[in-house]
Amino acid sequence: MSVVKLLCCLLLTYHLCEGKKIKGSRAAPPDARQRGRTRGGPDVGPDLGPGGTAFRLLLDGEDTCTLDPPRLHALASCGFNASNPLIIITHGWSVDGMMESWVLRLATALKKNLAGVNVVIADWLSLAHQHYPIAAQSTRTVGQDVAQLLRALQKQLQYPVRKAHLVGYSLGAHICGFAGSFLEGPEKIGRITGLDPAGPLFEGMSATDRLSPDDAEFVDAIHTFTHERMGLSVGIKQAVAHYDFYPNGGDFQPGCDLQNIYEHIAQYGLLGFEQTVKCAHERSVHLFIDSLLNRDKQIMAFRCRDNSAFDKGVCLDCHKNRCNTLGYNINRVRTGTGQKLYLKTRPRMPYKLFHYQFRIQFINQTEGMEPSLTISLTGTKEESGDLRITFPEKISINKTYTFLITLDKDLGELMLLKFQWEGSALWRNVWTRVQTIIPWGGRKGKPQLTVGRISVKAGETQERTSFCAMENDVQRVDMSEDKVFVRCKDNTARQHRRKHRG
Known part of the structure; x- marks a missing residue:
């Protein structure tokens, strides 16, 4: 994992250093007839905006129709429907000057999965294929081009900009922000979505110099590669939206480690290594596409102070808008x-996991033990299988511990919990020696845990289930014993009352 992050940061550092010679001077607009190359995307047409941006309306398949802001009267022949919403996709920095394959994939997913929508691709490859500082500096110019297109639609077709949704990746996210800030008048762009907005030269900047909540009526951002190396973070760490999502903490993503390079080579051929390097950064795009392709597997996210608190399972609350859906919906x-x-x-699509909060209270046991617990949950739909619970500290008497559990399946209504205390190796060795010396000691001398309240809350449904021991011997658990807990008798009544109150 660290090797991939290092390679990515070295590449970015190289372009930052190479760009120092010209940092601070505005890059001249490229020849208006310059053609960019494409990789798995639509052809780049010759008509560019003043800032070097070409806008192409997606038709069927890979066919596009170039939009010329000064002459939008011909839009009808392109199939533009002024009654439908408009989505503009803006790519980011380009190392090789080729359109990334995800651009067409996202555009197609939007076109096929949304009824009646105009999908436009903003191509600024001529400026994006520069050293990073030049490309970053050009984001304002490209933002002006996007704003010019929206103004032309507004003026010539009376198209309300609130019906526009700008989706920008990396540097493209800040372009969308600048487009919103360049629009004058009381009406704002309806929505801007930033897909892992770029970090270098934008991290820590004021709201006017990056994507911010002021740029549209609603702004959301997905942060997927904020891990810092050598003082650089590919994606921006700071919050830049009304809702900022941090999948897996936002710093790195599962399935993007170096050991996944063979899987990427099998899928992308010779481009597999490149895909491994940019995997975490581009994951933001594929999470957004996933929300379109898998409408029955919408991903829930939960408001939390930070990722450390979330990992403890204390943030699975949807009360007062504390949770929301990741992606388009x-x-x-x-x-x-x-x-x-x-x-x-x-690590791969569909990306959805189900979040569960496991809470357990220990009432009476030897102070400072390090238990190793294994639980399994049985619901009306599925079983979880064995789940290891690791304690970050030695357990204390009369203290409740909370853990986050994630599963790739919906268990349904929880009915049963199986619990096993394996104990530490030290305790097992001590007890084995005691049994050897005093074989008649029996259960009385055997190490035990006495647990109090056990509950599991499903984040996606907000249902909390309390579990009680089946026997009447209090909730004692012997070492290496399988203990079965069932729904407490008053659990159904509590849930019924909560539903009626809610």
Whole structure:
């Protein structure tokens, strides 16, 4: 994992250093007839905006129709429908000057899965294929081009900009922000989605110099590669939206380690290594595409102070808009302050995982023990299988511990919990020696845990289930014993009352 991060940061550092010679001077607009190359995307047409941006409306398949902001009267022949929403996709920095394959994939997913939508690709490859500082500096110019297109639609077709949704990846996210800030008048862009907005030269900048919540009526961002190396973070760490999502903490993503390079080579051929390097950064795009392709597997995220608190399982609460849906189908609820939301995902599509909060109270046992617990949950739909619970510290008497459990399947209504205390190696050795010396000691001398309240809360449904021991011997657990707990008798009544109150 560290090797991939290092390679990616070295590549970025190289371009930052190479660009120092010209940093601070505005790059001249490229020849208006310059043609960019494509990789798995639509052909680049010759008509560019003043800032070097070409806008192409997606038709069927890979066919596109070039939009010329000064002459939008011909839009009808392109199939543009002024009654439908408009989505503009903006790519990021380009190392090789070729359109990334995800651009067409996202555009196609939007076109096929949304009824009646205009999908436009903003191509600024001529500026994006520069050293990173030049490309970063050009984001304002490209943002002006996007704003010019929206103004032309507004003026010539009376198209309301609130029906526009800008989706930008990496540097493209900040381009979308600048487009929003360049629009004058009371009406704002309806929505901007930032897909892992670029970090270098934008981290720590004021709201006017990057994507910010002020740039549209609603702004959401997905952060997937914020791990810092050599003082650099590929994706921006700070919150830049009304809702900022941090999948798996936001710093790195499962399935993007160096050991996954063989899988990437099998899928992408010779481009597999490159895909491994940019895997975490580009994961933001594929999470957004996933929300379109797998409508029955929408990913939930939960507001939390930070990822450390989320990993402890203390943040699975949806009360007062504390949770939301990741991706296209987000619930556009505006709150007074920005929201930082966390979630876990699978390493590949569909990315959805189900979040469960496991809470257990220890009442009476030897102070300072380090138990190793294994639990399994049985629901009306599925069984979880064995789940190891690791304690971050030695357990204390009369203290409740909370853990986050994630599963790739919905268990349904929880009915049964099986619990096993394996004990530490030291305790097992001590007890084995005691039994050898005093074989008649029996259960009385055997190490035991006495547990109090045990509950499991499903984050996606917000249902909390309390579990009680089947026997009437209090909730004691012997070492290496399988103990079965069932739903407490008063659990159903409590859930019924909670539903009626909610």
